Amino acid sequence: MTLYMNLAELLGSRIEQGFYRPGDRLPSVRALSVEHGVSLSTVQQAYRLLEDNGLAAPRPKSGYFVPAARQLPALPAIGRPAQRPVDISQWDQVIELMRSTPDPNVVQLGRGMPDVASPTLKPLMRELSRLSRHQGMPGLYYDTVSGTEALREQVARLLLDSGCHVSPNDLVITTGCHEALSSSIRAICEPGDIVAVDSPSFFGAMQTLKGLGMKALEIPTDPITGISLEALELALEQWPIKAIQLTPNCNNPLGYIMPEARKRALLTLAQRFDVAIIEDDVYGDLAFHYPRPRTIKSFDEDGRVLLCSSFSKTLAPGLRVGWVAPGRYLERVLHMKYISTGSTATQPQLAIASFLKEGHFEPHLRRMRGQYQRARDLMIDWVTRYFPAGTRCSRPQGGFMLWVELPDGFDTLRLNRRLLEQNVQIAVGSIFSASGKYRNCLRMNFASMPTPQVEAAVKSVGLAASELLQEQSA
């Protein structure tokens, strides 16, 4: 842990233990700097982290205060998944979530959909339309396997923000992050191989392991600092692990950003045991902090990190444009991408390349980050207000997903069935585990503009959960 995180943790625990009460003024930046012998900027970083966690609120010219109105639910417990590689189950639940045509009458709290109604996306639509009317109809032609050069150039530039220096030739454009992940996994692993994953983990990546005949070894994961390095090290000692697959930035579903020091330590572990890292950064550009967090890839020196991402969460998923920076596995990933789809659709690539080149992406990101951050606060408030006592929830540092944990023994599969009658849909926790753990958890999406309809939906989730809990104890 870095200095500022240590300090934030210390202050945070004092606040949570009631040493500082709601409405209290917190120590000044200068005072803390002197008290702990750290720089002013370290204290400021610590306060920003506390702010993101809802534990401190700045007031202009008066410093930081403990927020009066908010009492945050406790953090989710660290999961205790099986300590051995398992065959992945839960496909039936995933396909149930993914197969149904979204019903406009159902409030979709379960899916990974960003808000695509923002006016900052208009230039992208204009470009798509312009390309369709273009005389040469470039969108009709095959692209190359690696993807349009204009887009690879823009992605290489974008990656600088996360500390990555890769050339356009080091990139392969993919049909969404899905193809980036599956091409990466297939480039490295054979059926029967073991892949270590953060737990809870993105179900899409786990179902890819399942589909390709690999086993997942779920590693306990802290809701603030990410995958447990201690547990991972033990696992690496014990099992012939081929790769580590994880989402260190704005994790799906937990929302944490893994501290830089832990990212470096993870990379050192991977080097020591000579395993590859498949890093999913699909929410990384939606971190609420500025500048955005670095990727593990940005510290990579021997090309063992395959960085996978896409524009599905930052722009729109229907475009199906992602990428992978596969390091030393480039040739193999190219082969896997070629056999998977040949090439990626041309027109969306050209439109996105032009959107980025014209400078529309950064203002769009700024707007979405702000919107999602405010929506997160509201969503946590609603959970506090409407969910049964004892409900825990995550503190997303980016993205638009909230992880909610109900008491042990609670069954979110039953909850989901009951909610569908009320036209509300959630993502059940069990799909985020290879072996169906986290049945008492669920994931909710706070991407869309917070309307009374969304609030009512969240309220109905909370009420239904309370009912089920009462029935259970009756």
Added chain:
Amino acid sequence: MTLYMNLAELLGSRIEQGFYRPGDRLPSVRALSVEHGVSLSTVQQAYRLLEDNGLAAPRPKSGYFVPAARQLPALPAIGRPAQRPVDISQWDQVIELMRSTPDPNVVQLGRGMPDVASPTLKPLMRELSRLSRHQGMPGLYYDTVSGTEALREQVARLLLDSGCHVSPNDLVITTGCHEALSSSIRAICEPGDIVAVDSPSFFGAMQTLKGLGMKALEIPTDPITGISLEALELALEQWPIKAIQLTPNCNNPLGYIMPEARKRALLTLAQRFDVAIIEDDVYGDLAFHYPRPRTIKSFDEDGRVLLCSSFSKTLAPGLRVGWVAPGRYLERVLHMKYISTGSTATQPQLAIASFLKEGHFEPHLRRMRGQYQRARDLMIDWVTRYFPAGTRCSRPQGGFMLWVELPDGFDTLRLNRRLLEQNVQIAVGSIFSASGKYRNCLRMNFASMPTPQVEAAVKSVGLAASELLQEQSA
């Protein structure tokens, strides 16, 4: 073989043996009907086949004549691939073909690109543009794993033309035929499994087998009737073959249409040995005959045929929209599609669905079929005129690919290198074999409008081939 094919073969061999000479009038339909005891329509079908093969030409109100001006090159020899399963090689040559950004100064005779400059594609572009300006921006949203229902309905309707009765729910939309093929192969096979393929065979499908760790068993293939059922039966008796992967309609690269009786016989074989058939029909809608040929799938009763296709050859490859009708393997293919790309880009699906629904597809197909058929005749004429004596070539019955065979020992890799200096590119024959056979063959594309520039390019291929042959014998 059916009656009309028997008759066509008989007449064809009489013409080729000089029994009828160029300019001669051929027997009347009525006379042949009486002579062979077959119906008038059977004779007419036989003549149409001869016409497609360039062996007979109709003159209005005077019957059929042996074409005076054309002397067709001989057919390619039946390949003699290895009689055992092999690991697939040639990836380096395939990626060389697929990776390079098409240089507008190079005449691309090697790639699988249709002509996308036809005005009959305009309504599709208009629809793409309209969708981009649509208020609800439907193209930005995730589609379901199976694909847009509106498109699945249109594809189900389209499949009726090839004798297939499948419901929209039996279909999975894919990101091009590539994804249909790789999802199908992965749904059935494990690494190490053996797949029988027609030979020469589409390199994309073979590279998929390679990438997934399977072995290919190349089956000798007749340039007129397709995969040898006799050789296939022997192979099925001898090896634990898991699936048969082939392109029976407008084969790539040979251009034949497998006769219906042989399609049925192939299916019977597959039933007897209980193997799946992966049928690539991507050129099937471009057959020069009307109505278009039936698929093997159309005879399938127990769901063992996975029919793979796309709009890449009929509309435009840059859209990346294909489909698979996976029969009894639906659930497994859905999983494979999900892990490969999640879902297919939404907007091209919607645009194509609307293009089909509005009735634009059939007129477009009619136009392209006519254009490609005329271009085929020209291309064969150019090969006759400009290539060294002894050059053989295929008789494409649809699509836009010509297979050219030079004398034994000729090296098309050397030819290709020399041609690139002259800004002409071909597809070398060796990529169509798992083990690098057909080095003396090449494939040329005749999709684009036959311009003097294209003729000059074909001429330069012929001249360069003659030069190389002379150098070789010197």
